[in-house]
Amino acid sequence: MTADTLTAGGDSAGNALETNYLNTGSGVLSWLFTLDHKRIGVMYLVAITASFLLGGIFALLVRTELWSTGQTIMTADAYNKMFTLHGAVMIFLFIIPGIPAALGNFVLPLMLGAKDVALPRMNLTSFWFWIVGASFALVSIIIGAVDTGWTFYTPYSTTTGTAVISITMGVFILGFSSIFTGLNFIVTIHKMRPEGMTWFKMPLFLWGLYSTAIIQVLATPVLGITLLLLIAERVLGVGIFDPALGGDPVLFQHFFWFYSHPAVYIMILPAMGVISELVSVFSGKHIFGYRFIAWSSIAIALLSFLVWGHHMFTSGQSGITNMIFSALTFSVAIPSAVKVFNWLATMYKGSIRLATPMLYVLSFLFLFAIGGLTGLFLGALSTDIHLHDTYFVVAHFHYVMFGGTVIAFLGGLHYWWPKMFGRMYSERWGQVSALLIFVGFNLTFFTQFVMGSHGMPRRYYNYVEEFTTLHRASTIGSYVLGFGFLIMAIYLIHSLFRGKPAPANPWGSATLEWETTSPPQAHNFDHELLAGDPYDLEALELDPDIDGWVRSDPQSIILSAGGSR
Amino acid sequence: MGAQHHGDGHDPNLAHHFESADQQYQSAKLGMWVFLMTEILFFGGLFVAYTVYRVNHPEVFVFGAHFLDTALGALNTVVLIFSSFTMAWAVRAAQLKQIKLLKWLIIATMLCAFTFMGVKYVEYGAKWKHGLLWAAKYDHHVEHVEDHGKDSAMHEETPAIEPESAEPAETAEAVAAPVVDPDRSAIGPAAEGPHGLAVPEAVVETEVAPVEPANAKVFFSIYFLMTGLHGIHVLGGIAAMLWLLKCLARGDFDGGHFTRVDMVALYWHVVDLVWIYLFLLLYLID
Numbered sequence: 020m021t022a023d024t025l026t027a028g029g030d031s032a033g034n035a036l037e038t039n040y041l042n043t044g045s046g047v048l049s050w051l052f053t054l055d056h057k058r059i060g061v062m063y064l065v066a067i068t069a070s071f072l073l074g075g076i077f078a079l080l081v082r083t084e085l086w087s088t089g090q091t092i093m094t095a096d097a098y099n100k101m102f103t104l105h106g107a108v109m110i111f112l113f114i115i116p117g118i119p120a121a122l123g124n125f126v127l128p129l130m131l132g133a134k135d136v137a138l139p140r141m142n143l144t145s146f147w148f149w150i151v152g153a154s155f156a157l158v159s160i161i162i163g164a165v166d167t168g169w170t171f172y173t174p175y176s177t178t179t180g181t182a183v184i185s186i187t188m189g190v191f192i193l194g195f196s197s198i199f200t201g202l203n204f205i206v207t208i209h210k211m212r213p214e215g216m217t218w219f220k221m222p223l224f225l226w227g228l229y230s231t232a233i234i235q236v237l238a239t240p241v242l243g244i245t246l247l248l249l250i251a252e253r254v255l256g257v258g259i260f261d262p263a264l265g266g267d268p269v270l271f272q273h274f275f276w277f278y279s280h281p282a283v284y285i286m287i288l289p290a291m292g293v294i295s296e297l298v299s300v301f302s303g304k305h306i307f308g309y310r311f312i313a314w315s316s317i318a319i320a321l322l323s324f325l326v327w328g329h330h331m332f333t334s335g336q337s338g339i340t341n342m343i344f345s346a347l348t349f350s351v352a353i354p355s356a357v358k359v360f361n362w363l364a365t366m367y368k369g370s371i372r373l374a375t376p377m378l379y380v381l382s383f384l385f386l387f388a389i390g391g392l393t394g395l396f397l398g399a400l401s402t403d404i405h406l407h408d409t410y411f412v413v414a415h416f417h418y419v420m421f422g423g424t425v426i427a428f429l430g431g432l433h434y435w436w437p438k439m440f441g442r443m444y445s446e447r448w449g450q451v452s453a454l455l456i457f458v459g460f461n462l463t464f465f466t467q468f469v470m471g472s473h474g475m476p477r478r479y480y481n482y483v484e485e486f487t488t489l490h491r492a493s494t495i496g497s498y499v500l501g502f503g504f505l506i507m508a509i510y511l512i513h514s515l516f517r518g519k520p521a522p523a524n525p526w527g528s529a530t531l532e533w534e535t536t537s538p539p540q541a542h543n544f545d546h547e548l549l550a551g552d553p554y555d556l557e558a559l560e561l562d563p564d565i566d567g568w569v570r571s572d573p574q575s576i577i578l579s580a581g582g583s584r
Numbered sequence: 585m586g587a588q589h590h591g592d593g594h595d596p597n598l599a600h601h602f603e604s605a606d607q608q609y610q611s612a613k614l615g616m617w618v619f620l621m622t623e624i625l626f627f628g629g630l631f632v633a634y635t636v637y638r639v640n641h642p643e644v645f646v647f648g649a650h651f652l653d654t655a656l657g658a659l660n661t662v663v664l665i666f667s668s669f670t671m672a673w674a675v676r677a678a679q680l681k682q683i684k685l686l687k688w689l690i691i692a693t694m695l696c697a698f699t700f701m702g703v704k705y706v707e708y709g710a711k712w713k714h715g716l717l718w719a720a721k722y723d724h725h726v727e728h729v730e731d732h733g734k735d736s737a738m739h740e741e742t743p744a745i746e747p748e749s750a751e752p753a754e755t756a757e758a759v760a761a762p763v764v765d766p767d768r769s770a771i772g773p774a775a776e777g778p779h780g781l782a783v784p785e786a787v788v789e790t791e792v793a794p795v796e797p798a799n800a801k802v803f804f805s806i807y808f809l810m811t812g813l814h815g816i817h818v819l820g821g822i823a824a825m826l827w828l829l830k831c832l833a834r835g836d837f838d839g840g841h842f843t844r845v846d847m848v849a850l851y852w853h854v855v856d857l858v859w860i861y862l863f864l865l866l867y868l869i870d
Contacts, residue, residue, distance in 0.1 A: 134601035137611040202618045210611040211601075240622040244629030248809070256720025257805035259633050264719050265641050265799040274629060542600075 039441065043541040054139035055541060059146050060125030061439065064432075066149060067121055070112035075501065077105035082463070082497040085490050088481055095480040099166035100181070102478055106169030111190050112153055114424055115282060118289035119235075120145070120200050122431045123228045125439055127204060129532035129539065130222050132213040132548035137206040145199035148192050155189030158182075168478065170279070173260040173271040177252045184253055187246045194239045194246075197285070201235025204228050213531070214578050216550035219310060222530045223553075226313045227292020230320035234281045234288070237324070242278035245271065269334050276327035284323040286420055288316055290427030291358055294383055297430050298362045300528045301377035302369030305554045308361035315354035322351045332403050341400055348398035355391055359384065374526070375449030379430030382457045386422025390415060393468065408478075411471025414464045422460060429456070429507075436511070437525050441538040442518030448510040455503030462496025522567025527559050533568075534576060547578040597841045609843050616847045620854050623817075627858055630810050634865060637802060647796060648803025649869035651716055653707060657867040660703050661860060667696030668856045671849045678842035686845070687832055693852065694825045697818055700859075704815055711804070718808050722801035810862055817855045824848045 040057045050058055081101045084091045093101065124142065128135050136142050159165060159182040167176040167183060176183050208229050212221070221229075249271070251257045258264030260271045291312075299306040306312065328336060328344035362384060371377065393415045396402045406412060437443055466489045471477075475486050482490065524533040530553045535544050551558070558575065559568040570576065602608040638645050674689035710716075715723030828848055831837065837845065 128601075137601075138615055139599075139601070141615070198622055202615055202622070205618055206611050206615045209614055210607055236618050236622050237625060240626035241629050244626050247813075248629070248633065251718075251805075251809060255718050255805075257809060258719035258799070258802045259637065259805065259809075261719075264802050265637070265644070266802065267636060267640070270633065270636055274632070 038540060039536065039538045040541045041440070041538055052143070054135070054143055056124050056128050056136050056139065056142060057439075057539060057543075059142050060121055060123075062146055063116060063124060063149070064121040064439075066146075066153070067113050067117050070108055070153070074105055074108035074113055075504065077101050077108065079497055079501055081105055082494040084480070085482070086494050087487065087491075088484065096166065098480045099478075100164040103165050103168050104160060107156065107165070107186060107190070110169055110282075111193050112149075112156065114286045114420060115193075115197055116149060116200070117286070117424065118293065118428050118431065119204065119228055119231055119285075120149070120196075122293070122428070122435060123204065123224075123289060124200070126435060126532055127207060127225065127228060128211070129438075129535065129543060130225055130530050130553075131207065131211050131216070132531045132534070132544060132550060133207070133211045134542050134544075136203050137211055138203050141199050141203050145196045145203070148196035148199065152189045152191070152193035152196060155185050155192060159186035159189065170275060171246075171249060171271075172275070173249065173252070173268040174262070176249060177260060184250055187249055191243055191246045191250075194243045197235050198239045201232035201239075204232040205236065208232075213548050213550045219313065220550060220552060221313075223295035223306065223309070223312050223316075224289070224292035224530075226316045227289045227295070230316040231285050231288045231292075233317075233320050234285050234323060238278045238281040238285075241274060242282075245274035245278065248274070269331070269336070272331050272334055273327070276330045277324075280327040280330065281320075281323040283416070283420070284319055286424045288319060290383070290424040290431075291316065293427045293431035293434075294362060294380055295358075296528070296530065297376050297380045297434055298365050299554050300434075300526050300556070301372050301374060301380065302366045303372070303527070303556060304365055304369035305552075305556065306361070307364035307367075308357075309554070311357050312361050315357045318354040319351060322347065322354070326351060329398055329403075332400060333407050345398055345400050349395065352391065352395060359388060359391075373450075375444075375446060375453055376430045376434040376526075378450060378453040378457075379426050379433065382453065383423060383426045383430065386418050386426060386457075386460070390418030390420075390422050393418065406471060408476055409471035410467040410475045410477055413477045414467035414471055417464045417467070421464070426456075426460075429453075434526065435532075436514070437521030438532060438537050438539070440515055440518075441521050441536075442514045443521050443525065444514035444518055445510045448506060452503045452506040452510070455499055455506065459496050459499030459501075459503055463493050463500055464496070466490075466493040466496070522562075522565045524559070524568040525566070527556060527561065527568040529553055529555050529558060531576070549576050549578040551576060597836070597839070597843075612843050612847060613850075616850050620850060623854055627810075627813065630806075630813065631861075631865075634806055634810065637806060641797070641799065641802070643797040644800050644803050645869050647800050648807070649867060651711070651714075651804075652807070652867045653710070654867050656703050656707055657863050660700050661863045663696050663699050663703070664856045664859050667693045667700075668853050670696065671852045675842060675846050675849045678837055678845040679840065681838065681840045683832065683837060686837060687829065690825050690828050690832070690845075694822055697822045697825070700818055701815065701822075704811065716804050717801075718805040719799075719801040722804060724796070724801075807866055810866065814855070814858055814862060817858070821848070821852050821855050824851065 040055055044053070050062060053059065080093070081098065084093050084098050084101070124136070162185065163182045165171075165179070165181045165183050165186050167179060167181070171183065171187060208221070208225055248257070248259055252260050259266045260268050262268060295306060295312055326344060326348045328340055329348045332341050332344075362380075393411070397406055397412060397415055433444065433449060467475075470486055470489050470493075473486070475482060475489075521537040523536050525537075526533075529551075531548055531550060532539075534548060558570055558572070560571050561567075562569045598605055598608060602611070670689050670692045674686055674693065677683075677686040677689055715721075717723070825848060828845060831844060
C-alpha cells in the first residue's frame with residue numbers, strides 16, 4: 020500500500036472509492052490468480068451459487084416426480100440418481116463451503132482489520148481444489164451419475180455400476196479445499212487479531228468460523244481416508260468393507276458419520292455466527308450473553324465428535340452404545356438452546372428493524388427451533404426406531420440445514436452484500452422474496468414431518484394413495500421456494516448494475532468490516548485499527564446525508580501508532 | 585507499527601499482510617502444526633481399520649506378519665530415524681546460516697528417503713512376485729513362501745501347492761532358525777489359533793496342520809494401504825526437499841530465513857513417526 024493510493028481513498032463518510040478490490044486489476048486472470056481474500060470470497064460465492072442452482076434443479080425434479088404415484092416425469096433409476104445428486108451437490112459443493120468459504124473469506128480479515136488471511140496462497144489453492152473437486156463431481160454426473168444416496172453406504176456403493184469413483188474422488192478433493200479454508204481461518208484468528216481484540220472481544224461470527232474450522236481440520240481428513248478406502252475397495256478390492264472377506268460394511272458408516280455428523284456443525288456453526296451478528300445490529304442492542312454464545316460454539320464443536328452413532332441406531336450396534344450416543348445427542352441441545360435464548364434475549368426490548376437480513380434472522384429462529392426440537396425425537400431411541408429412514412428425518416435435516424444454514428446464509432448475504440459490491444439491493448423485493456422463501460419452505464417440509472410420522476419412507480420412488488395430497492402440497496411448496504429464489508436472483512443481479520451506491524456502514528454495525536469503504540479497497544484499510552467492543556452500537560450515529568452510519572468519535576478505532584499514514 | 589514495513593527496503597521474505605517476521609513465522613508454524621494434525625487423522629482412519637480388523641481376526645495378522653521381512657523393516661526404521669536426525673540438524677544449520685552444511689544435510693536426508701523407497705521397492709517386489717497382494721489380487725504361491733520368511737532361506741524343492749502341505753518342508757529350517765511360536769503370541773488364544781509358517785516340528789508331528797486362516801489376504805490389503813499411503817508421503821517429502829534445495833540455490837536462506845526448512849522438517853518428522861508405528865504394528869506382531 021502506498022501513499023498515493025490512500026489519497027484516492029474515501030472520506031470517513033464512506034463515499035465510494037475510485038479504486039477498489041473489484042476494479043484493481045481486470046481480466047479473468049486477475050481474478051483466477053488473485054491472492055486477495057475478497058476476490059476469492061466472491062469467486063467462491065459465484066461457484067457455490069451455481070452449485071446451489073444445480074442442486075436446486077435436482078430437488079425440483081425430485082419433487083415434480085413425486086407429484087403423483089408411479090412414473091410422473093422420470094424412471095425409478097433416474098429418480099435414484101436425482102436425489103443422490105441433489106444431496107451430494109447441496110452438501111459437498113454448496114452448504115459446507117457456503118458460509119465459511121464465501122462469506123467467511125470475505126468478511127473474516129475485514130473483521131480483524133487485517134489486510135488478508137494469514138495464508139493467502141493456501142486460500143487460492145483451496146478455491147482451486149474446490150473447482151477440481153467440482154469438476155470430478157460434474158464428470159460423474161455426465162458419465163452416468165450415482166444412485167447410492169449422498170452417504171455412499173457400502174456395500175451398495177462398492178457394487179453399483181454407477182460412477183461412484185469419480186464423485187468420491189471429487190468429494191475427497193473438496194475435502195482438501197475445506198481443510199485448507201479451516202486451517203487458514205485458525206491461523207488467521209490466532210495470529211492476526213488487531214490491537215485490542217482479545218479472544219472475548221472477537222465478533223461472534225469469528226467464534227462461529229473458528230469452531231467450524233476446528234471441525235473442518237479434525238473431521239475432514241477422516242472422510243478423506245474413508246473415501247480413499249471406498250475407492251480402493253472398488254478399484255483394488257481390498258476387502259475392508261466387504262463381509263465376504265471378513266470386512267465390515269458398518270465400519271464405513273462409522274467412518275462416514277465420524278466426519279459427516281461433525282460436518283452438519285460445519286454447516287450450522289457459521290450460520291449461528293451470522294445470526295449472532297445480525298440479531299444484535301437489527302435489534303439495535305448489544306448482544307446478550309456474549310460469552311455464552313462464544314463458548315457454546317466451542318461446546319457444539321467438541322460435542323459434535325461424540326454423537327455420530329445416532330445415525331446408526333438401527334445398524335445393529337449394541338444397546339448400550341445406542342444409549343450412550345442417544346444421551347450425548349441430547350446434550351448437544353443444551354449449547355444450541357443457550358444460543359437461541361441469548362438471541363431472543365438480545366431482541367427483547369430492542370428496537371427491531373425489519374430489514375431483509377432481520378427477516379431472515381426471524382425465519383432462522385423459527386425454523387431452527389423446529390429443526391432442533393424434532394432432532395430430539397430422532398435422538399430418542401424409541402421414537403427413532405419408528406421415524407428412522409422416513410420423511411420425518413428428511414424434514415428434520417432440511418429444517419436445520421435449509422431453515423438454519425441456508426436462511427442464515429441468505430441473511431448474511433443480504434447483510435454483507437452492500438459491503439461486497441458497494442450497492443444496495445431493493446429492500447421491498449428483498450422482503451417479498453424472504454417471505455416467499457419462508458412460506459414455500461414450510462409448505463415443502465412441514466408436510467414431510469406429517470408424512471414421515473405416518474410412515475412415508477425416504478428415498479422412495481412411489482407411495483400409497485393417501486400421501487398424494489401431502490406430496491402435492493410439498494411439491495407446490497418447492498415451486499414457491501424456487502420462485503422466491505428467482506426473485507432474489509433478479510433483484511440482486513439488478514442491484515449490481517442499478518443499485519443505489521452503498522454507504523460504508525448502511526446498518527449501523529460496530530464490527531470493523533464496516534470501517535472501510537463499500538466496496539473495500541484492495542488492501543482493505545487506510546490505517547491500523549484499534550478494536551473495541553464489536554457490539555457497542557451506541558458509538559454509531561445515523562448520518563442522514565449519506566444514509567449510513569458513522570462513528571461519533573472516528574478516532575476511537577484508529578491505532579495512533581500507524582495513523583500517520 | 586506496520587508502517588515501516590511498507591517502505592522500499594523491506595524484507596523480501598515478509599509478505600505484505602504481516603506486521604513482522606515473527607508474526608509470519610508463528611503463522612506458518614501454527615499452520616503447519618494444524619496441517620500435521622490433519623495428517624495424523626488421515627492416517628488415523630487406516631489405524632482404526634487396522635484395529636477393527638485385527639480385533640475381529642487376530643489370526644490373520646499373526647499369519648500375515650510372517651511374510652514381512654523384519655530385517656528390512658528394521659533397516660528402514662533406522663534409515664528414517666537417521667534422516668530425522670539429519671533433518672533436525674539441517675534446521676539448526678539454517679538458523680546458524682551454515683548454508684553449505686545445510687545443503688549437505690538436506691541431500692543426506694533425501695538420500696535416506698531414497699534408500700527407504702529403495703528398500704520398500706525390494707519388499708514390494710518380493711510380495712508381487714509371490715502374489716502376496718491385496719485381497720482381490722492375492723494369489724499366494726506357496727512354493728515361494730520361504731523367500732518371505734524371516735530367515736530368507738531358499739527352499740525351492742517345496743512341491744506343494746496347498747499351504748498345509750507346504751509347511752513340513754519349512755520346518756526343516758525352522759528348527760535351526762529362531763523359532764517363531766505362534767502359540768505364544770501376545771494375541772492370546774484366538775479361536776482359530778495362529779498357525780504361521782515357522783511352526784515347530786512338534787506341532788507338525790502332532791498333525792495339527794498349520795493352515796492359512798480365512799481371509800489372510802486382507803492383511804496384505806491393510807499392509808499395502810498403510811505402507812503405500814506412507815510411501816506417498818515419503819515421496820512428498822522428497823519433493824519438498826528438492827524445493828528446499830532450489831530455494832537454497834536461489835539464496836533464499838542466506839539471511840537466516842529458516843521457516844521453510846523448519847516446516848519441511850516438521851513434516852518429515854511426522855512421516856518418520858508414522859513409519860515407526862507401521863513397523864511396530866505390521867512387522868512385529870509376533
